[in-house]
Amino acid sequence: MNSEENSDKATILLMGLRRGGKSSICKVVFHNMQPLDTLYLESTSNPTMEHFSTLIDLAVMELPGQLNYFEPNYDSERLFKSVGALVYVIDSQDEYMNALTNFAIIVEYAYKVNPDINIEVLIHKVDGLSEDFKVDTQRDIMQRTGEELLELGLDGVQVSFYLTSIFDHSIYEAFSRIVQKLVPELPFLENMLDNLVQHSKIEKCFLFDINSKIYVSTDSSPVDIVTYETCAEFVDVTIDLHDLYKIQGKEDALAGSTGNKPPPEVKGVSALNNGVVIYLRQMIRGLALVALIRPDDTDVESCLTVVDYNVDIFKKGLEQVWAHARITSPEGK
Numbered sequence: 001m002n003s004e005e006n007s008d009k010a011t012i013l014l015m016g017l018r019r020g021g022k023s024s025i026c027k028v029v030f031h032n033m034q035p036l037d038t039l040y041l042e043s044t045s046n047p048t049m050e051h052f053s054t055l056i057d058l059a060v061m062e063l064p065g066q067l068n069y070f071e072p073n074y075d076s077e078r079l080f081k082s083v084g085a086l087v088y089v090i091d092s093q094d095e096y097m098n099a100l101t102n103f104a105i106i107v108e109y110a111y112k113v114n115p116d117i118n119i120e121v122l123i124h125k126v127d128g129l130s131e132d133f134k135v136d137t138q139r140d141i142m143q144r145t146g147e148e149l150l151e152l153g154l155d156g157v158q159v160s161f162y163l164t165s166i167f168d169h170s171i172y173e174a175f176s177r178i179v180q181k182l183v184p185e186l187p188f189l190e191n192m193l194d195n196l197v198q199h200s201k202i203e204k205c206f207l208f209d210i211n212s213k214i215y216v217s218t219d220s221s222p223v224d225i226v227t228y229e230t231c232a233e234f235v236d237v238t239i240d241l242h243d244l245y246k247i248q249g250k251e252d253a254l255a256g257s258t259g260n261k262p263p264p265e266v267k268g269v270s271a272l273n274n275g276v277v278i279y280l281r282q283m284i285r286g287l288a289l290v291a292l293i294r295p296d297d298t299d300v301e302s303c304l305t306v307v308d309y310n311v312d313i314f315k316k317g318l319e320q321v322w323a324h325a326r327i328t329s330p331e332g333k
């Protein structure tokens with residue numbers, strides 16, 4: 001593991017006991033694998049590291065459940081020092097007492113070598129639990145974790161908990177919040193989005209990473225999971241449609257008819273049946289802005305003209321702020 005390579009990246013460390021769901025989470029969120037296909041994933045035996053670039057250069061490292069991080073020839077200190085967030089996956093469908101003890105030991109060590117580390121717990125595979133049982137499990141895990149940490153004298157450590165499953169949007173929502181904590185420009189971005197919302201009859205907007213459907217920022221109004229799902233699905237639909245035209249574009253290029261025109265910007269607008277208009281525009285660095293617009297008594301055309309104008313300004317703002325920011329991913333994702 002080359003820590004020089006990732007020292008300037010926001011690194012997320014994914015840990016947990018065997019079969020907890022770590023590889024599945026990586027494959028589904030970052031590689032668009034269908035959730036059911038994860039049933040056949042082999043157990044991971046070596047640490048794996050993946051790099052992604054959105055607004056920040058992000059690395060996600062998965063440590064296999066059977067690895068002993070504290071054996072002398074494993075450089076855990078260097079590892080934990082270079083990490084922005086420790087994400088610990090707990091299988092909620094399994095007996096989790098061992099996981100909680102293991103988690104507390106890891107937190108004790110991680111916090112000692114890196115007090116700035118964000119500690120996040122995914123109470124995972126909740127698709128198998130009834131609504132009541134979900135709440136009980138969350139309460140039980142939070143309480144027991146608190147007790148374990150208290151015993152180690154770590155009661156001041158902040159831990160965030162998320163209920164997740166790869167079979168719905170909860171895993172994307174959790175990762176969005178985890179990644180956002182690692183974006184230093186977040187308050188500034190939120191401010192820009194709030195400005196956009198105020199001046200454009202927008203109800204809610206998200207800045208999505210197109211590949212993973214993680215949102216790297218949103219305006220400051222609360223996020224409702226249904227709204228997030230609608231917007232994430234609209235990203236998929238718009239990109240699929242755009243890809244159809246991309247093939248057409250390639251054919252035109254072969255026929256020599258497109259010249260040196262830049263590729264067309266991805267854009268999509270659609271009316272939902274509750275009077276809301278959903279709007280998508282491609283931004284920089286593989287991002288897309290998705291907004292829910294409520295035109296009310298204004299006519300839709302003039303409302304969209306204003307939105308277009310304001311989104312242009314927002315995009316220029318993003319370009320200026322990130323013009324000198326480095327992007328290192330060779331794949332340019």
Ligand SMILES: Nc1nc2c(ncn2[C@@H]2O[C@H](COP(=O)(O)OP(=O)(O)OP(=O)(O)O)[C@@H](O)[C@H]2O)c(=O)[nH]1
Nearest residue numbers: 019020021022023024038039043044065125165166
């Ligand atoms: N029901 C349900 N099953 C899941 C979920 N996420 C993962 N699984 C299943 O859990 C099993 C183990 O998943 P892995 O991703 O291989 O677990 P891991 O933590 O990477 O395991 P190791 O590589 O052994 O450390 C697989 O059969 C997945 O299909 C989930 O959200 N819900």
